[in-house]
Amino acid sequence: MMSEKFFTEWFLPGIWITVQVTVYSAALALAVSFLIGTLRTSPLWIVRFASGTYFEIFRGTSALVMMFWMAYAVPSLLGIQFVPMAAGVLALGLTYGAYGSEIVRGALAAVAPAQREAGIALNFTKAQRLRKIELPQAWPEMIPPFNNLLIELLKGTALVSTIAVADMTFAGNLLRLAKGDSAPIYTLLLVIYFVFAFLLTRGMRLLERQANRRMGKTPPEKTGFLSGLRSKSATDAVTGTGGAK
Amino acid sequence: MSADQNLTKDQSNPAVDGKELIRFDKVTKRFGSNVVLDELDFSVNSGKHVTLIGPSGSGKTTILRLLMTLLKPEEGTIRVGGKYLTHEERNGKLVKAGEKHIREVRKNIGMVFQQFNLFPNMSALRNITEAPVSVLGLPKDEAEERARELLDMVGLGDKTDAYPTQLSGGQQQRVAIARALAMRPQVLLLDEVTSALDPELVAGVLDVLRDIAHTTDITMLCVTHEMGFARDISDQVLMFDSGRVIESGTAEKMFNEPEHERTREFLSAVL
Ligand SMILES: Nc1ncnc2c1ncn2[C@@H]1O[C@H](COP(=O)(O)OP(=O)(O)OP(=O)(O)O)[C@@H](O)[C@H]1O
Ligand SMILES: [Mg+2]
Numbered sequence: 001m002m003s004e005k006f007f008t009e010w011f012l013p014g015i016w017i018t019v020q021v022t023v024y025s026a027a028l029a030l031a032v033s034f035l036i037g038t039l040r041t042s043p044l045w046i047v048r049f050a051s052g053t054y055f056e057i058f059r060g061t062s063a064l065v066m067m068f069w070m071a072y073a074v075p076s077l078l079g080i081q082f083v084p085m086a087a088g089v090l091a092l093g094l095t096y097g098a099y100g101s102e103i104v105r106g107a108l109a110a111v112a113p114a115q116r117e118a119g120i121a122l123n124f125t126k127a128q129r130l131r132k133i134e135l136p137q138a139w140p141e142m143i144p145p146f147n148n149l150l151i152e153l154l155k156g157t158a159l160v161s162t163i164a165v166a167d168m169t170f171a172g173n174l175l176r177l178a179k180g181d182s183a184p185i186y187t188l189l190l191v192i193y194f195v196f197a198f199l200l201t202r203g204m205r206l207l208e209r210q211a212n213r214r215m216g217k218t219p220p221e222k223t224g225f226l227s228g229l230r231s232k233s234a235t236d237a238v239t240g241t242g243g244a245k
Numbered sequence: 246m247s248a249d250q251n252l253t254k255d256q257s258n259p260a261v262d263g264k265e266l267i268r269f270d271k272v273t274k275r276f277g278s279n280v281v282l283d284e285l286d287f288s289v290n291s292g293k294h295v296t297l298i299g300p301s302g303s304g305k306t307t308i309l310r311l312l313m314t315l316l317k318p319e320e321g322t323i324r325v326g327g328k329y330l331t332h333e334e335r336n337g338k339l340v341k342a343g344e345k346h347i348r349e350v351r352k353n354i355g356m357v358f359q360q361f362n363l364f365p366n367m368s369a370l371r372n373i374t375e376a377p378v379s380v381l382g383l384p385k386d387e388a389e390e391r392a393r394e395l396l397d398m399v400g401l402g403d404k405t406d407a408y409p410t411q412l413s414g415g416q417q418q419r420v421a422i423a424r425a426l427a428m429r430p431q432v433l434l435l436d437e438v439t440s441a442l443d444p445e446l447v448a449g450v451l452d453v454l455r456d457i458a459h460t461t462d463i464t465m466l467c468v469t470h471e472m473g474f475a476r477d478i479s480d481q482v483l484m485f486d487s488g489r490v491i492e493s494g495t496a497e498k499m500f501n502e503p504e505h506e507r508t509r510e511f512l513s514a515v516l
Contacts (some may be wrong), residue, residue, distance in 0.1 A: 115362060117313075122424070128379055133377060138365050187267065216365065216368075216410040217410060
């Protein structure tokens with residue numbers, strides 16, 4: 001199906017590029033999620049307004065168009081030329097960070113108000129309360145929705161192939177153009193995305209278990225082989241029954 | 246027995262007793278149109294153990310929450326150790342206090358909550374050490390040593406590494422008491438701290454509080470339905486109704502010969 005030359009020069013490097021774009025975008029998205037999500041709980045309306053505006057803008061625009069904008073509009077508007085991968089990472093990280101901020105904001109809002117009061121009674125500053133009490137307690141609640149978002153992001157990295165970043169989807173497109181026979185390569189790509197998503201989910205499950213342990217909760221018992229794919233509903237089921245089964 | 250004991254203790258601590266520590270001046274607290282406290286005046290002297298009693302909704306919790314700065318009064322002023330709590334003086338005028346001023350006055354006040362409110366993301370030990378380390382700047386090992394002493398004192402010396410979810414309600418509440426004491430407050434606010442506990446766990450928590458009342462100089466402001474406990478520790482009992490103090494006196498007087506009709510009614514209902 002593919003020549004050895006194609007495999008070593010395009011396909012393997014493409015997989016590596018996909019991994020890199022995923023990691024960089026996820027790191028950026030995570031930072032943006034916490035920053036914007038925390039700002040959106042600020043008592044100052046102007047801060048809430050500014051961060052809320054960020055959220056609305058990035059939620060309401062297409063990640064693909066944002067990527068074109070970063071790659072082709074920014075150079076003419078601002079005179080800055082990103083390397084293609086940077087443009088892709090920026091568009092993905094800022095967009096998925098906006099979605100992530102909603103997760104952080106929601107999880108912070110779900111921390112019991114009594115925890116804030118206990119923090120005040122011990123005379124912590126606002127920043128200390130956020131860092132030592134509210135964010136650590138909100139964190140385990142964030143992991144399952146972050147997992148969903150991370151999988152979305154992984155699949156979204158295929159968009160970078162449209163701005164000439166040679167990821168694995170880009171390599172697949174090359175092969176189709178060269179050989180015309182597209183079924184095997186695209187099937188293979190689907191499988192690789194699936195395997196990556198599966199691995200990421202397993203990793204997030206480990207993180208979730210560790211986070212729950214840090215809250216003194218006994219980790220949910222190990223379930224079946226494919227349980228990782230339903231991470232959110234699986235956790236709900238386990239915690240929801242309160243160990244009744 | 247209790248009244249005598251308190252009397253002797255008062256005389257043995259002339260240095261801490263007698264000075265006014267808390268003062269409410271014409272404090273008004275409203276929730277919407279519901280006036281909960283109406284120009285309330287009252288004061289508590291340093292080292293005293295004062296119990297607030299009164300029917301549900303009379304404003305007892307509101308008073309403690311105002312002191313803890315979890316609520317702000319609409320009118321009037323509160324002073325702790327002579328300093329305004331939610332106001333500060335600037336150019337001779339009384340203005341709303343900034344966060345820095347509030348924290349400075351608030352460091353003298355500790356609170357134990359009905360629902361314990363331990364931090365679930367920290368072990369028992371860290372629940373106690375976190376504030377002394379990050380708020381008071383105590384070295385970590387010093388804070389831990391003191392936390393262990395406090396845990397011993399509340400009978401939980403073997404639970405340093407347990408998380409709140411692994412402790413019973415009574416144990417959680419005792420950790421919460423240790424946590425409040427670790428900040429060395431001058432005033433300890435206790436709002437129905439045994440109400441959320443199973444009956445068999447109440448005594449253990451009350452014993453710890455009795456111990457604190459009898460062996461330390463901490464001023465205690467306490468809301469409780471445990472009248473036996475109130476009798477044991479109180480120097481003074483304040484009867485509230487509709488946000489006013491309608492009667493006050495020593496525990497002995499209040500429980501044995503209350504003057505006010507409402508006090509008599511209330512006590513006969515709860516005793
Ligand atoms: N956050 C709030 N919002 C609106 N109303 C409130 C709030 N907190 C208290 N109140 C009202 O203030 C009044 C006094 O409440 P408070 O909790 O101080 O009473 P309490 O004496 O502690 O009663 P209890 O013995 O039931 O605890 C009540 O009428 C209550 O409904
Ligand atoms: Mg109350």
